[in-house]
Amino acid sequence: QVQLVESGGGLVQAGGSLRLSCAASGSIFSINAMGWFRQAPGKQRELVAMVTSGGSTNYADSVKGRSTISRDNAKNTVSVQMNSLKPEDTAVYYCWLVNSRGVNYWGNGTLVTVSS
Numbered sequence: 001q002v003q004l005v006e007s008g009g010g011l012v013q014a015g016g017s018l019r020l021s022c023a024a025s026g027s028i029f030s031i032n033a034m035g036w037f038r039q040a041p042g043k044q045r046e047l048v049a050m051v052t053s054g055g056s057t058n059y060a061d062s063v064k065g066r067s068t069i070s071r072d073n074a075k076n077t078v079s080v081q082m083n084s085l086k087p088e089d090t091a092v093y094y095c096w097l098v099n100s101r102g103v104n105y106w107g108n109g110t111l112v113t114v115s116s
Contacts, residue, residue: 002026002105004095008079009110016114017083022095022107024076030100034071034078038091038112048093049080063089085114 008020020036035050035058049059049069057069063082071078078095095107 002028002097004097004105004107006093006095006107006110009093009112011113011115012085014085014087014114014116016085017081018085018112019079019081020093020095020110020112021079022077024078024095024097024105028076028097028099028105031073031076032098032100032102034076034095034097035069036078036080036093037096038089038093039109040088040091043091045094050096051078082112085112087114087116090114 003025006022012018033050033052036048037045038048039045047060051057051069051071066084067082069080090113092109092111094109098104
């Protein structure tokens with residue numbers, strides 16, 4: 001069983017910053033990529049940022065330039081630093097990973113609320 005434990009969500013004012021962190025444990029096998037998705041009320045879940053085992057990164061256009069993702073392969077952790085937060089960044093943020101067998105795993109989600 002794989003567990004993804006998220007931390008760092010909360011309430012922040014517009015223009016502020018947050019750092020979300022996630023630690024993976026269990027029978028993960030080899031991780032291909034880790035990252036963060038988010039889902040706002042009434043909207044589909046969307047990619048925020050991801051990083052591969054090789055260090056390649058991908059960001060949603062909406063957060064590009066405001067966010068930085070980092071990963072510790074040895075510790076199976078991934079974090080995303082988000083700056084200049086906007087009310088439209090309000091969502092439940094989910095940690096995600098995909099292993100070498102193509103199996104996706106998700107965290108339970110952490111709420112980020114950005115007040116205007």
